[in-house]
Amino acid sequence: MIGNSRRSSSKSSGASRACSACIAALNTSTRLLGGRIVADIADLANDRAQWHLDLALAARKPAPLxxxxxxxxxxDEPISLARRxxxxxxxxxxxxxxxxEKQGARHAR
Known part of the structure; x- marks a missing residue:
């Protein structure tokens, strides 16, 4: 019993030694391994893919109005102000x- 409590306390102290920024950067599917919080390789790949997607979306220009x-x-009839x-x-x-729109729907078939 005493040995088990020491092991669990060493694991928790190892987890508390991890950098809080590193823990926040990891995905939600992390696990304890040797007293450290680690992510699967697939989680890291997904994080990197999401990072690239976020960069691409942030870099695109909005469509001009x-x-x-x-x-x-x-x-050639006037367009109502409400429609404009x-x-x-x-x-x-x-x-x-x-x-x-009706004509376009007919030709799309």
Whole structure:
């Protein structure tokens, strides 16, 4: 009994010696090995892949916003202010947009 308590205390003291930043950087599936917290090689690979993905997403530029047209490109009727505010960058009035989407759906089949 006494020997077991000493072993468990040495493991906990070994885990407490680990750097808190290293522990935070590891994934959630870590385990104790020889008194140290270690991650599987797959966990480390996933962390690195996530890091690369985060870098790529942070580096991409947002799509430029276009101004809405005041007249429809199909029927030359004025586009309502409500539509222009609701759909920035719109080029068609509501009726022509509905027709355009229906036609695109028909050709997509």
């Amino acid at each position: 276009r101004l809405s047209l005041e007249e429809c490109v199909d029927c 505010l609701a759909a920035p960058g719109c080029m068609r009035c509501t009726d022509c947009q509905v027709l355009n």
